[in-house]
Amino acid sequence: MDAQFLDLLAQKYDTEEKVVTEIINLEAISNLPKGTEHFVSDLHGEYQAFQHVLRNGSGNVKEKIKDLFREVWTDNEINDFAALVYYPEEKIQLVKAELCNQQALNQWHRQTIEQMLMLISYASSKYTRSKLRKALPEQFVYIVEELLYKTDSTNNKDPYYDEIYRQIISLGQADKLIIGLAYTTQRLVVDHLHVVGDIYDRGPDPDKIMDTLINYHSVDIQWGNHDVLWIGAYAGSLVCLANIIRICARYNNLDIIEDVYGINLRPLLNLAEKYYDNNPGFRPKLPADHNVSESEILQITKIHQAIAMIQFKLEIPIIKRRPYFHMSERLLLEQIDYDKNEIKIGGKTYPLENTCFATVNPQHPEQLLEEEQQVMEKLLFFLQHSEKLARHMNFLMKKGSLYLKYNGNLLIHGCIPLDEEGNMEKMQIEDKTYSGRQLIDVFEYYLRYAFAHPEETDDLATDMVWYIWTGECSSLFGKREMTTFERYFIQDKETHKERKNPYYHLRENDEICRKILLEFDLNPDHGHIINGHTPVKEIRGENPVKANGKMIVIDGGFSKAYQSTTGIAGYTLLYNSFGMQLVAHKKFNSKEDVLCNGTDVLSVKRLVDKELERKLVRETNVGEKLLQKISNLKNLLEYRYMK
Ligand SMILES: O=P(O)(O)OC[C@H]1O[C@](O)(COP(=O)(O)O)[C@@H](O)[C@@H]1O
Ligand SMILES: [Mn+2]
Incomplete structure (x- = not known):
């Protein structure tokens, strides 16, 4: 044992009694039952519902x-x-x-x-x-x-x-x-919380969720694709920035950008007023009982178009400078016949509707107007100087990662990209090819690099953050393409389909899950894969527990916009010393309802896995560290104090 290390330790434990007391204490703790882990995912800005589940x-x-x-x-x-x-x-x-x-x-x-x-x-x-x-x-x-x-x-x-x-x-x-x-x-009642991704977008209060998490006693985060989009914007990616504003406009959440994070939208509004008008394809999604005035809706509709068009333009140069992203099919503004108002996709021609191409130069659709360029630069400046956003993004970076190995389980928001045969899908980045765990580690390396260099906006790291949002080999997106353009402008629903990575049907298979766990050096007999990202369509009989219990999908279904497809407010998972239990939640109405009528969104529990013997702290990640400390203290006792 390193003498210097022992000297340091001896400074803290400077008497034999102190060493012995600490050993006894740690031994005792490691024989207590393990604490309860709580897993939630896909919170999507739904602060009230999340608060309830937490409380x-x-x-x-x-x-x-x-x-x-x-x-x-x-x-x-x-x-x-x-x-x-x-x-x-x-x-x-x-x-x-x-x-x-x-x-x-x-x-x-x-x-x-x-x-x-x-x-x-x-x-x-x-x-x-x-x-x-x-x-x-x-x-x-x-x-x-x-x-x-x-x-x-x-x-x-x-x-x-x-x-x-x-x-x-x-x-x-x-x-x-x-x-x-x-x-x-x-x-x-909860010792440690895991948030398996997607805190941001669609719902009204992601910032309040972030504040709650910052004050929570023990938490880790596996980033979701939407969280990465916000990180990307903060790290200097203009296309990520255009996306987050577009999504906020679409869900009538521009308050988050303007009031919560203090980003001045005036320049964007001026541009929007100049070039855009009412457009049924870009009106914000609103609940039936909303009280938003028509003039406000009109304003949002214009901003929505302005920022969506900027997004589509900004995608083009990235796709061109990164051929290994394999996204040339997404150069859609180049496939448009602007006279006929048609587009060619996969050899087929479709009429376009709800178009708003006033700022597009058909010869160079990637070109931003000078005004658009200036608007984006200003928005980025405001964004990167928002003190509150800085606090939230720093916390996301500190507590977050693309995946986490924790107490024998693999936590990841989206997927492990696979090919049809169930092999780890390969991706070439510059002159190297990666797959499986290594690929995801490389993604994370780039993401952290981009975050550390917010002044670089067109480098590979920054482009890669956008790729994690939308690329076919991304472990968070898990689909072949994102058909945002088609859903705005083409009526034929066939073009709206987003083909899922084979992972999503292969994950039903026990052997595949075991293979993935092994890829991450986890014991396939005991480990589970815990996913968020895809709403479990219980309505259609989908089971969130797959592959003989090796795979658990807990998309929380907090997002109101998606509850009609799930038929339930989704799932959370508890893992205590007795085993794992999946909790199905009914729709959360309001705090007032709970207070006055005692209606708790009562949850149905399903046992996923039962421990044969009660699991102790010593068998957990934390326990491993305690045992290491005990061993160090025993060395200290032997080499410094025993006569
Ligand atoms: O329903 P919206 O808001 O248009 O979003 C649809 C988009 O969101 C995505 O589903 C990604 O978001 P999720 O991570 O919540 O699934 C894309 O695949 C899709 O294009
Ligand atoms: Mn997601």
Whole structure:
């Protein structure tokens, strides 16, 4: 063992007692049951629904309440208490409005604090005291610990405990304590959160989700294609930038760009007003009960066209300078007969509708007008100087990766690109060919490089981020082509189809999943692949658990726009010491509904995998690190302290 390393360690553990105490502590921890992992994906800006799933721990909170109180409480009482744990601030106000006098309120406070403490004690039974302490409301740690660890069997201290309760209530601290304890409970039921991609786009509040994740106690992120699009824009890719604005316009979310991230859209609006008019193909998607004025809709419709046309133009030079992207079929602006208003795709000619080509030079469709160029430069400047976006993107980079190996499982948003035979699909980049894990590692290398060099906008790394969004060998896109252009301008639905990578039918097969797990050095007997990205069409009988349980697809279906195709609000996954459970969620209506009617988006659980023996911390990623530390400390003990 390296003497210098031991010297360093000896500085921290400078007595034999300290070393021994730490070894005992770590050994004990590694024999506790593993903490609960919670997997969610495809949040798509749906902050409220995500909050709900987070606050109820995919049904875990209610389960713990039921374990404790099922014998003595009615369903209504259970729902009420659950709502208090999920949304304590609001629920307390509702309770107060119902109680008739101070005495009844005092009684409710005392009883509720006692019940919360019982719940916390139960929910923390597999954690150390130190871990629980970290989860307790900071200002009340001392008091809560006193109440939690009552050991006086002689009842000598009863008056002492009574007095604590009385003081909390008379000093007006009861609400705060209950709120704090509710958040402690939420935190205890989930030890670690995995977000398997697609935080951004389509829904209204991705920024609030980011803030929630930044404040969450333990989280990792596997980037989704939409997250990569935002990273690409921030890293200097103009085409990614055009895409994120186009999607925001399409879903009536330009507020995110303008108000949330402070990017001035005025120059783009001026351009849009000059060249575009109303166009049924570009009106934003709106819910039936919207209250957006016609003039606002018209403005968005114009911006939508302006930015979509800029996007299509910007794609051309990238496709041309990167022949190995194999995207020449996507040079669609060059396939248009601008006089006849037709396009030739795959040898077939289609009429075009809803066209808006006022800024296109038919001889050079890739050319941006000077004004378009200036607009994009300004937008990029604003974007790269948004303090809030910088914070969110940095967090995405810090906690995120294209895939993650965690406790024997492989987490990845989209796919492992395969050919029809089930071999790892090959992609040539410059003069080298990559496939499988190596290809994805190369993608990640370029993405991180692009992020580190936001001033470079046309280099390979920046182009590659766009490729990850839309290229046929991308592990996040998983389709042969993105038919955005066709869906705007061609009526024939045949042209709208996006052919999926063979992975999506091959992943039903046990052997293929085993092969993929091996490619990532994971044990195929125990590991699972966990995917997001494709909404599971339960409506049509699709099963989210595939390949004899080796493959689990948890597209959360949070995205309202997609709920009609899934028939459900999607899935989340829990992995605790007893095994893995898939949770199916019903549609989330509103927080008010949960608070007033006790309707929890109640979840149906399906067992995916059951551990033969309860899984311990020592068998996890974290446990591996603990065992390494124990071994180092034992060396320290032997070489520095033992006589
Ligand atoms: O329904 P929209 O918003 O037009 O988006 C459709 C596009 O989104 C994609 O499905 C990618 O987004 P997802 O990752 O959410 O599937 C593309 O394949 C498709 O072209
Ligand atoms: Mn996706």
